[in-house]
Every structure is written in C-alpha cells, then in structure tokens.
Amino acid sequence: MTPPLHLSLAGQAVDVLREQVLTGEIPPGSRVNEVEVAQKLGISRGPLREAIRHLASEGLLTLVPHRGAFVPDASPDDVRALFELRTALECAAAELAASRRTDVDLVRLHEVCAASRSNYHAGQPFPYRLDLAFHQTLLDAARSPYIAEQVRLVQQRVVLLRSALEDDPPHQHASMDDHDELVRAIEDGDAARASTVMRRHLSRVCAQMLTSLNH
Amino acid sequence: MTPPLHLSLAGQAVDVLREQVLTGEIPPGSRVNEVEVAQKLGISRGPLREAIRHLASEGLLTLVPHRGAFVPDASPDDVRALFELRTALECAAAELAASRRTDVDLVRLHEVCAASRSNYHAGQPFPYRLDLAFHQTLLDAARSPYIAEQVRLVQQRVVLLRSALEDDPPHQHASMDDHDELVRAIEDGDAARASTVMRRHLSRVCAQMLTSLNH
DNA sequence: ATGTTGTCAACTGTCGACAGTTGGCAGTTC
DNA sequence: GAACTGCCAACTGTCGACAGTTGACAACAT
Incomplete structure (x- = not known):
C-alpha cells in the first residue's frame, strides 16, 4: 500500500x-x-x-x-543537436496526441493554455513552469510511455541551459500562440498539422535559446 | 594518446x-x-x-x-510503445540523413546494402548484424549525435526481444527492399520520402516482432 | 486441509578504510 | 626567465564488513 x-x-x-x-x-x-x-x-x-x-x-x-x-555547459552545437532530438520526440508526440486525445485531454490542454495567459498578464515569474506543464499534458494525451520518458529527460537538459529563461515577453507571447494552435490541431485530430506546428514552435524556442547564449 | x-x-x-x-x-x-x-x-x-x-x-x-x-521480458504493449519511440527517432534521422548525406555516406550505405544481399544469398546466420550496421550507417549520415545515442539504446532494447530474430526469409527480403528504397530517397535528398519509407519499414519490423511473440 | 504467525536465511543497502591515479607546485637546470 | 623533473596532496576507484529488509518455510491454530 x-x-x-x-x-x-x-x-x-x-x-x-x-x-x-x-x-x-x-x-x-x-x-x-x-x-x-x-x-x-x-x-x-x-x-x-x-x-x-x-x-x-x-x-x-x-x-x-x-x-x-x-556540470556540463553547452555549446551552440550542443543546443542544436539537443533540439533535433527534442523535435523528433515531441513532433511524434504531437501526432500521437492528435490521434489519441480524449475529451478529458482537451479540457486539460485548454486549462493549461488559459492558465498561461492569465499568469502572463499577471506578470508572474517562472513562466517556463507552465510551458513545461503544457508539454507534459500533451505527452499524457499521446499515451506513449517511452517517448514521454525521453522527452522528460531532454526537457531537463534544456532547463539546464537556463540562460534563455530570461522573461522575454515577445517570445512568451509567440509561444502561447503556438500552444493554442497546437491544441486546435490536436482537437481537430490533424496529426500532420500538429507535427508541423510543434516543429515550428521548437524551432523558435531553439533560436531564442541560441541568441540568448550569445548574450 | x-x-x-x-x-x-x-x-x-x-x-x-x-x-x-x-x-x-x-x-x-x-x-x-x-x-x-x-x-x-x-x-x-x-x-x-x-x-x-x-x-x-x-x-x-x-x-x-x-x-x-x-532482466525484463516484454509484453506486446511494451513492444508497441518501444517502436513508437524508435519510429520517432529513426524517421527524424532519415530526414536529416537525406538533407546532410555526403557522397561518402552514400557509398557506405550502398556497401552495407550489397553486403546484406550477398550475405542473404550465401545463407549466413545472424542477418540482423547487417541490419544494425545499415541503421548505424544511416545514423552517421544524419550527423545528430543525441539522436544517434538514443537510437543506439533503443536498438539494444529491441535486440533484447530477440524472439523475432528467427531467420524469416520473406521478412528479410522485404527489409532489404526497404533499405534499398531508403538509400534511394536519401540519395535524392527527399526527406519526406525517407521518413515515410522508414516509418513503413519499422512498422513492418514491429509487426513481425509481435507475431513472433505470439509464436 | 486451510489460514496464520513466528522464525530464519539470503540478499540488498550502507559504511569506513585502503590503494592507485591525477594535477599542481617546488626545485633544478639551461 | 623558461622549461623540465620529481614530489605531494587531494581525490577517485575499490574493497571487505555490518545492518536492515524481504520472501519463504515451518510450526501452529482453526
């Protein structure tokens, strides 16, 4: 027990x-x-x-x-290679989520998106906490335990490169829009679009990380 | 040194x-x-x-x-979830290989395919050794170290479910055809087709594994 | 015969101590 | 003054022994 x-x-x-x-x-x-x-x-x-x-x-x-x-500190090449792995995993997760999501999953995804926006307007710190929550909720909807486990590990390594966690309002805004669009694609059961949006989203995050690495 | x-x-x-x-x-x-x-x-x-x-x-x-x-023994659900992960990783690797491969990579890929066929006609045992070699060569061409590392780990776990390694000639033949088609797509730099072929290939391997699990 | 309880052997979890290697520093030489 | 050499302290790699937990078996009660 x-x-x-x-x-x-x-x-x-x-x-x-x-x-x-x-x-x-x-x-x-x-x-x-x-x-x-x-x-x-x-x-x-x-x-x-x-x-x-x-x-x-x-x-x-x-x-x-x-x-x-x-404790490793990452080079730009590391970041790029890491995001190639993350993109492979999360795009697959997005496709699976689009084809397997239940109504409960959709409710949860909408909740996390709404929480992100209210948190953003309230100016709360640590916005990446809710970003992680969104990706976690999406993984739950994908119902692929091994993919979920690997994404968890990759996300940890990304957090380790916290240099990009500086609150960048334009970037946060774009991310929330990406999330909303992802939820719509998943809601429609459109696996291809979900994958495409996820790829664009992660590409944006990776670029943001690379620029903040160079100060 | x-x-x-x-x-x-x-x-x-x-x-x-x-x-x-x-x-x-x-x-x-x-x-x-x-x-x-x-x-x-x-x-x-x-x-x-x-x-x-x-x-x-x-x-x-x-x-x-x-x-x-x-030592873990796998259930059918485990096999399916594991191949979802493997598909996510290797499809991404196939896309990257299609866009990054050099002439040397192509030579090596052709070599491995040729070796597989000659080995097959000679009736050599352990054909999966050359299957692993093919996937390894493709990963080298993809030039994404983190993806390569994860694929290596997943392939190990697949080998652990050796139940499907029984030499099944029809399956081997289909796999070699898949490999050839993959090389052509990579040669053409056609990332989308490479991904599609890889997905079909792994889907076939997964199915083969599931049937041989049920004896 | 069946279910319960007490006991025990086997094994994992943890600890403190010794041995081997590494990087740095002082001393020496040119 | 710069480069080389030998020594040393600090740390990791390894070992053997003790403590706590688990699952199984036996004895007993029902």
Missing part, C-alpha cells in the same frame, strides 16, 4: 542533487566533490556515487575518469 | 554483463545476484553495483528495491 515511504539514500541524493543542478545552485562547469557532498548530505560515498552516476545517465552530469563529475 | 588502455572495473563489468544480457546468457525474467556475479567476475560488489545501475539506465535491467535487478 505504502510503496516506499522513505526512498533509499541514493534516491534521496538523486533528488537533492538534481534540484541543485537544475536551479544552478551547483553552477555549470563546477565539479562535484564526492567526500564533500557526501558529508554535506550526511551519507556515505557509496550511495552518493550511485546518485552521481544516475544523474550522469540523465545527462545532468558528465563523468571524467579519475577526475570526477562536472 | 592511449586514453584508457584498461577500463575501470565497473566499465568492464558493464561490457561483460551487457553481452550476457543481450545474448540471452542471462535469460529474461532471471535475477542478477550481486555477490554471485561479483565473485564470478573477480571484482567487488561496489563496481558491480555501478555496472548494474548503468545497465538499468539503458533499459537492459529493471531494479526492484531490496529485491535486486531483473
């Missing part, structure tokens, strides 16, 4: 470290010292090593033999 | 275990005993645990808390 009320130490360490890496508390380029972090978390090096390896498998850390684990 | 002439014990254990899992030496459904395997490999439990976690992150093992690691 109560599956694992308390996770293993390694699992807890994964959660804590992931949060610290994604929020930038451990900045890109810096190293993760095993003994230091283990003491700070109050655990031994064994579980911490497992946590580090796990995050490395998610792409949130890069391992260098005999040197340790580093 | 000689980067790591001898890998870490964990790295070696990963290679050995992956081979054993993929060849079925450790059959699906069976458990991996940490102390037993560690002794057999002549290493300690620490490095072996890291190897097990690594393979789990690749989808070749599933971890159950306090129970251990198991």
Whole structure:
C-alpha cells in the first residue's frame, strides 16, 4: 500500500542533487566533490556515487575518469543537436496526441493554455513552469510511455541551459500562440498539422535559446 | 594518446554483463545476484553495483528495491510503445540523413546494402548484424549525435526481444527492399520520402516482432 | 486441509578504510 | 626567465564488513 515511504539514500541524493543542478545552485562547469557532498548530505560515498552516476545517465552530469563529475555547459552545437532530438520526440508526440486525445485531454490542454495567459498578464515569474506543464499534458494525451520518458529527460537538459529563461515577453507571447494552435490541431485530430506546428514552435524556442547564449 | 588502455572495473563489468544480457546468457525474467556475479567476475560488489545501475539506465535491467535487478521480458504493449519511440527517432534521422548525406555516406550505405544481399544469398546466420550496421550507417549520415545515442539504446532494447530474430526469409527480403528504397530517397535528398519509407519499414519490423511473440 | 504467525536465511543497502591515479607546485637546470 | 623533473596532496576507484529488509518455510491454530 505504502510503496516506499522513505526512498533509499541514493534516491534521496538523486533528488537533492538534481534540484541543485537544475536551479544552478551547483553552477555549470563546477565539479562535484564526492567526500564533500557526501558529508554535506550526511551519507556515505557509496550511495552518493550511485546518485552521481544516475544523474550522469540523465545527462545532468558528465563523468571524467579519475577526475570526477562536472556540470556540463553547452555549446551552440550542443543546443542544436539537443533540439533535433527534442523535435523528433515531441513532433511524434504531437501526432500521437492528435490521434489519441480524449475529451478529458482537451479540457486539460485548454486549462493549461488559459492558465498561461492569465499568469502572463499577471506578470508572474517562472513562466517556463507552465510551458513545461503544457508539454507534459500533451505527452499524457499521446499515451506513449517511452517517448514521454525521453522527452522528460531532454526537457531537463534544456532547463539546464537556463540562460534563455530570461522573461522575454515577445517570445512568451509567440509561444502561447503556438500552444493554442497546437491544441486546435490536436482537437481537430490533424496529426500532420500538429507535427508541423510543434516543429515550428521548437524551432523558435531553439533560436531564442541560441541568441540568448550569445548574450 | 592511449586514453584508457584498461577500463575501470565497473566499465568492464558493464561490457561483460551487457553481452550476457543481450545474448540471452542471462535469460529474461532471471535475477542478477550481486555477490554471485561479483565473485564470478573477480571484482567487488561496489563496481558491480555501478555496472548494474548503468545497465538499468539503458533499459537492459529493471531494479526492484531490496529485491535486486531483473532482466525484463516484454509484453506486446511494451513492444508497441518501444517502436513508437524508435519510429520517432529513426524517421527524424532519415530526414536529416537525406538533407546532410555526403557522397561518402552514400557509398557506405550502398556497401552495407550489397553486403546484406550477398550475405542473404550465401545463407549466413545472424542477418540482423547487417541490419544494425545499415541503421548505424544511416545514423552517421544524419550527423545528430543525441539522436544517434538514443537510437543506439533503443536498438539494444529491441535486440533484447530477440524472439523475432528467427531467420524469416520473406521478412528479410522485404527489409532489404526497404533499405534499398531508403538509400534511394536519401540519395535524392527527399526527406519526406525517407521518413515515410522508414516509418513503413519499422512498422513492418514491429509487426513481425509481435507475431513472433505470439509464436 | 486451510489460514496464520513466528522464525530464519539470503540478499540488498550502507559504511569506513585502503590503494592507485591525477594535477599542481617546488626545485633544478639551461 | 623558461622549461623540465620529481614530489605531494587531494581525490577517485575499490574493497571487505555490518545492518536492515524481504520472501519463504515451518510450526501452529482453526
């Protein structure tokens, strides 16, 4: 009934470290010292090593033999290649969502879009939270667990390049329009259009990210 | 110059275990005993645990808390979901290959296709080796490292469901025709057709796999 | 015979300590 | 002063041992 009320130490360490890496508390380029972090978390090096390896498998850390684990900072080429992967996955998800969505899915998608707009007009911070929520809702509608899992991992790596999270109103506005158009295509069951719109949307996001990388 | 002439014990254990899992030496459904395997490999439990976690992150093992690691055996739904992911990735790769391929890529693709046919007529075993080689060559032509990496992982998981590797001549013949048509589309730089052919090809392979799952 | 409870062996989760490697720094030479 | 060499501290890679949990078996009650 109560599956694992308390996770293993390694699992807890994964959660804590992931949060610290994604929020930038451990900045890109810096190293993760095993003994230091283990003491700070109050655990031994064994579980911490497992946590580090796990995050490395998610792409949130890069391992260098005999040197340790580093938080990766991305080059423009990395960003482009990463978005090629993301585009492949999310376009497929959009197509599947268009053909499999239920009425409940549509309600949820509309809700997230409406929440985004009200949040935007209220000037709330962290608008990307709702952006992630939209893509997550779309993935639920696609009902393809393996694709969903991979998208989750890719989105994490994108968040790691938080440089583009600066609130850029024109970009936010365009994104919300993209989202609305995506929902309409999914509502119509038009897989081809859903894929096309998603591709354009991600292309825009990628470009925005690249420009903010160059300052 | 000689980067790591001898890998870490964990790295070696990963290679050995992956081979054993993929060849079925450790059959699906069976458990991996940490102390037993560690002794057999002549290493300690620490490095072996890291190897097990690594393979789990690749989808070749599933971890159950306090129970251990198991070799997963797939249900039809798993196969379908896995091929949805594979289709998303490889269709994108086919499109990219069509727009980025060089003359050298084309030569290599033709070579692999020719090798497949001669191998087929010679009645050699393990025809899937050359199938993997074809898809690998196509990925090289796509020049999208993240997509390539994910495809590699998915293909591994497909190999794990080796049930469909029974040499089925009609299926092999159809696959080789698909490959040839794919190369033509890539040669023409026709991304849309490359994607379409790849989708049909993988759909056929998935169907073949599902039928051989039901015996 | 069936269901329940107590016990136990086997295994995973975790820890602290030792060994091997790496990068940097001081000392030396030209 | 610059380049090279040898040493050293810090850190990762690895190991063996202990603690906690799980599933199964046996004994018992119904």
